[in-house]
Structures are given as C-alpha cells and as structure tokens.
Amino acid sequence: MLERPNQVLVIDDDEAAREILVELLGRVGYHAFAAADGRSGLDHLNSAAVPPEAVLLDLRMPGIDGFEVLRRYRAQGGIAPVIALSAMDDKESVVKAMRLGASDYLVKPIEPEELRPPPSAPLSRRGPPSEFVSVSSAMLGIWDMVDRVAETDVPVLIRGESGVGKEGIARALHERSVRRGKPFVKINCAALPSELLESELFGHERGAFTGATSEKPGKFELADKGTIFLDEIGEMHPALQAKLLQVLQDEEYYRVGGKRPLRADARVVVATNRVLEDEIARGNFREDLYYRLNVVSVIVPPLRERKEDVPHLIEHFRRKYGSKYKQGTAPFSDEVMRKLLQYDYPGNVRELEN
Structure with a gap:
C-alpha cells in the first residue's frame, strides 16, 4: 500500500x-x-x-x-x-x-x-490498460481515479464526447472490481424506443405484450453479480428514468408483466455525451436520478485537449493493425505526424483509430 x-x-x-x-x-x-x-x-x-x-x-x-x-x-x-x-x-x-x-x-x-510495498491493498495502482495509451496528466488522473473507485461498488457516471473511450473506462472499472469474472452487460439507451428499452432492461413475462411468446430475462438479470453499463443514459425517456431510479433505491425490479420482484445485484455504470445539468433544466432528465447516479463522476477530455497522447495512440494503432493484418507498417514521416497533430479529431480516439 x-x-x-x-x-x-x-x-x-x-x-x-x-x-x-x-x-x-x-x-x-x-x-x-x-x-x-x-x-x-x-x-x-x-x-x-x-x-x-x-x-x-x-x-x-x-x-x-x-x-x-x-x-x-x-x-x-x-x-x-x-x-x-x-x-x-x-x-x-x-x-x-x-x-x-x-x-x-x-x-x-x-x-x-x-x-508493505509493493502494493497489496484492495486497490493497487495499475494505470491505463494497454488499449488506452495515455501520457497526458488528464488521462493519467482518470486512470488513477478508476483504480481508487473500482472496488467501492457505487454508481459511476462517465461523461465525455462520443469516441473518447467511455465504454473502455466502464470495462476497466468492472475488471478492477470485486465483480470481475462476472458478466459485464452493455445496453445503449439511444438504440431502442422506450417500450423496447424497458423490456431489454428488465425482461418480460410471456404474454406481457403482443409478440411476447416466451419469457425473456433482461439486462439487469443477465448482469447479476456483475456490472451493467448504460450507455447514452441522457437519451432515456423520463418515464423509464423513474423506473431505473426505483431499481437503484429498492435494489429490486419487476419484469414487464411480472408480479414477482427480482433482486438487482449489479453495479451500475452509466455514460453520456450530454450535459445532464442542462437536460435537467430542460425537463428531460430527472434530478433525483442524476444525484443517484452521480456518486462518482469521471469526465473524459476530448482528444483535442490532450494532443500529447496522439503520437502514442498512433504508434499503438500502427502496431495493433500491423499485427492484425499480418503485415508491417512503416512509421509515419515527420510531415504526416505534424498534420496528424494539427487536426482536432471531432470523433476523438475512435476517429483516429479508424
């Protein structure tokens, strides 16, 4: 320690x-x-x-x-x-x-x-995983925070623009927690309409609605004793936000059409590219849910604000895809590297990789 x-x-x-x-x-x-x-x-x-x-x-x-x-x-x-x-x-x-x-x-x-050194306490300092090459003080601070809060089991809110690596941080929180080895279950709240999202989250009983020909476990059930990652939480409909709040408070939920409560035993990690405080002011996001989720807030800066990471990311991706496609890739020239450093990357790390 x-x-x-x-x-x-x-x-x-x-x-x-x-x-x-x-x-x-x-x-x-x-x-x-x-x-x-x-x-x-x-x-x-x-x-x-x-x-x-x-x-x-x-x-x-x-x-x-x-x-x-x-x-x-x-x-x-x-x-x-x-x-x-x-x-x-x-x-x-x-x-x-x-x-x-x-x-x-x-x-x-x-x-x-x-x-005793070296660290043997519940939270050892591990730094960024290999797929998150980071030398900037901002990102190293984030990975230090990930190490510190991973085993606390409280909800974590990850904020940042699209493409900055929010899902990777959520996975790292899971892998460094006592729940590692258990399921990590992801759901994108922006990918489904509210009615289908409710069924995906909590599951449904047979006959709960037209087309429900058999019972189906939801993501909370699949994530039992593990971690559930709710991406784009800012897109969730307010009515469903109320149900999620109740799950967090009561630690139990019902399948759609169900009458028997099921225990919710999953760590909740959420992410958003929206400013939730603004969404609260507009009436789009519940303030009580925000405070329930925002126990720990991880704010991931865009790549344009940490250009010192760019050369290291480029080298990482060059090696990664050279190995994947079984062919060598020559280092970039100084001129190419200069242009890559001048670019602002609106799509962040995802854009740089692609």
Whole structure:
C-alpha cells in the first residue's frame, strides 16, 4: 500500500487503533508518529519542519473529522498521499474522501501485509490498460481515479464526447472490481424506443405484450453479480428514468408483466455525451436520478485537449493493425505526424483509430 516513505503520520481518535497502526508501520520499516484528533493532526501537518510523506487518516472522528482535515490539507496545498481509514460498510465515506483528494483507502482492521510495498491493498495502482495509451496528466488522473473507485461498488457516471473511450473506462472499472469474472452487460439507451428499452432492461413475462411468446430475462438479470453499463443514459425517456431510479433505491425490479420482484445485484455504470445539468433544466432528465447516479463522476477530455497522447495512440494503432493484418507498417514521416497533430479529431480516439 505504502511506497516506503520516510515518515507516516497516523491521525485516529481511537487510542488502541492508533497504537496498533504505529506498531504495524514500525514492524514493516516505517517511522510512524500519531495524532489523537483532527486538530492535532492538522497542527502536525502545518508545523512540521519536514512534512510526512504519507498520512493515514481516520474519517470518523469527533470535532474536526477526517473529511475536514483532508479538505483543509488539500486547500493549503498539501500533496502527501492521504490514505483514508474506513469501516467495511462505509463505502459512501470512501467515495467522499476520494473526491476531497484521498489517494487510497484501507478497511479496518488493517493487516500488516496491506502496508508493505509493493502494493497489496484492495486497490493497487495499475494505470491505463494497454488499449488506452495515455501520457497526458488528464488521462493519467482518470486512470488513477478508476483504480481508487473500482472496488467501492457505487454508481459511476462517465461523461465525455462520443469516441473518447467511455465504454473502455466502464470495462476497466468492472475488471478492477470485486465483480470481475462476472458478466459485464452493455445496453445503449439511444438504440431502442422506450417500450423496447424497458423490456431489454428488465425482461418480460410471456404474454406481457403482443409478440411476447416466451419469457425473456433482461439486462439487469443477465448482469447479476456483475456490472451493467448504460450507455447514452441522457437519451432515456423520463418515464423509464423513474423506473431505473426505483431499481437503484429498492435494489429490486419487476419484469414487464411480472408480479414477482427480482433482486438487482449489479453495479451500475452509466455514460453520456450530454450535459445532464442542462437536460435537467430542460425537463428531460430527472434530478433525483442524476444525484443517484452521480456518486462518482469521471469526465473524459476530448482528444483535442490532450494532443500529447496522439503520437502514442498512433504508434499503438500502427502496431495493433500491423499485427492484425499480418503485415508491417512503416512509421509515419515527420510531415504526416505534424498534420496528424494539427487536426482536432471531432470523433476523438475512435476517429483516429479508424
């Protein structure tokens, strides 16, 4: 989990937990010191001649809690990795801490192995998959966020123009989560009219409507214990949005024409190329559903805003298709590369690849 910093500050109001952590850190080779509450933790951070290179921060403390410590530390320009300490069932707090600038999290009680380098905690830093060549700080930040939130199991909203790679990010969230190995099920909400989309999402019973000659499981059923990816969520009809909201709240649903509730056990990841706040203002998207889905927001920048990725993507695709079609492809000339870098790619990575 930790990458061998010289000093680690432990901020935890629980004396027993604090002492155990300091002892564990010492056992695996760190110099650890402790603060008994948020205020003294901030005092340590603000007054230390040599600031700690990592902070283990309990989120639930009286007075100045871990969230406020984290907020103030980041506002003051603190850059040390902050690892949030949370209870097993406190995923919402983990997400909140990540939004405030936490680098990672550990679940109490903590085992010594989780503190040893190389990383062995639930979320190791893996960076972009091979098909997502990224050197830009924006994309590397996104992959860092993917690593941090993959195992929290909360809904994720991926925003970005068409062609930026939203589906690939959704797949990476799935593959890096505890649900990996279970189904990843995708449905495009813009591809079907509302009536058919409802049946595709939730399934239908035999005789539910004209043409329903047999029962059919829906995407939620097929994604059981895995991940369901709802692409182009901004295109979903408001009436169906209400049903999706109920599924997220109740964690159960009915097939079209069904009378027996089915349990919804799938992580929900959604994507859109629309500005949902504008759609809410126009009455096209439910505000309550937006807040339910927007627990974690991943904003993928267009390729024109990260041109430093273009040469690396070009080389990746050159090798990929050279291998696929069993023929070598010569590197591009400087003139061709210059023109490729000058282009704005309205279709983003998809356009560059094609």
